[in-house]
Amino acid sequence: MSLEQALRQGFFTTRLEALARWAMSNSVFPMPMGLACCAIEMMAMAGPRYDVARFGSEVFRFSPRQSDCMIVAGWCTYKMAHAIRRIWDQMPEPKWCIAMGACASTGGMHRCYGVVQGADQFLPVDVYVPGCPPRPDAVLHAILEIQRKIRERTEPVFAFPEKE
Numbered sequence: 774m775s776l777e778q779a780l781r782q783g784f785f786t787t788r789l790e791a792l793a794r795w796a797m798s799n800s801v802f803p804m805p806m807g808l809a810c811c812a813i814e815m816m817a818m819a820g821p822r823y824d825v826a827r828f829g830s831e832v833f834r835f836s837p838r839q840s841d842c843m844i845v846a847g848w849c850t851y852k853m854a855h856a857i858r859r860i861w862d863q864m865p866e867p868k869w870c871i872a873m874g875a876c877a878s879t880g881g882m883h884r885c886y887g888v889v890q891g892a893d894q895f896l897p898v899d900v901y902v903p904g905c906p907p908r909p910d911a912v913l914h915a916i917l918e919i920q921r922k923i924r925e926r927t928e929p930v931f932a933f934p935e936k937e
């Protein structure tokens with residue numbers, strides 16, 4: 774079959790690696806770590822008005838084994854940080870983290886002994902979302918940033934063991 778005939782039937786060629794990156798970037802499953810008031814805006818993002826389903830991230834997972842993007846929404850106490858880190862450690866690689874709002878990014882107005890001054894003290898944060906609270910469309914933008922990071926990753930998607 775000639776190339777022209779194949780294209781007429783709807784075929785296209787690409788690299789498996791590019792296809793996998795495209796699929797991964799369009800199916801980010803968030804782990805909603807709602808800790809305070811920011812969580813309400815995070816939930817609004819998933820509703821019909823902002824409709825995160827347009828970007829393939831409507832499947833919020835409450836199991837760390839089934840999610841690959843933690844959204845830390847709200848201020849975090851030192852006591853809670855241990856639990857969050859434990860959940861993060863249970864998420865499979867590759868994974869990403871969004872610090873949503875002033876409190877998750879820097880501690881915000883809670884400059885006191887019991888509050889961690891930013892989720893990046895115990896998590897590798899990829900994207901910071903400013904605001905108190907951030908609007909749902911700002912969190913959508915953060916999801917798009919994560920998608921861009923996935924597409925631009927240099928690590929191979931498929932890692933095959935070396936032959937003995």
Ligand code: SF4
Nearest residue numbers: 810811874876905906
């Ligand atoms: S950034 Fe503002 S809205 Fe978000 S958790 Fe902190 S105080 Fe609440």
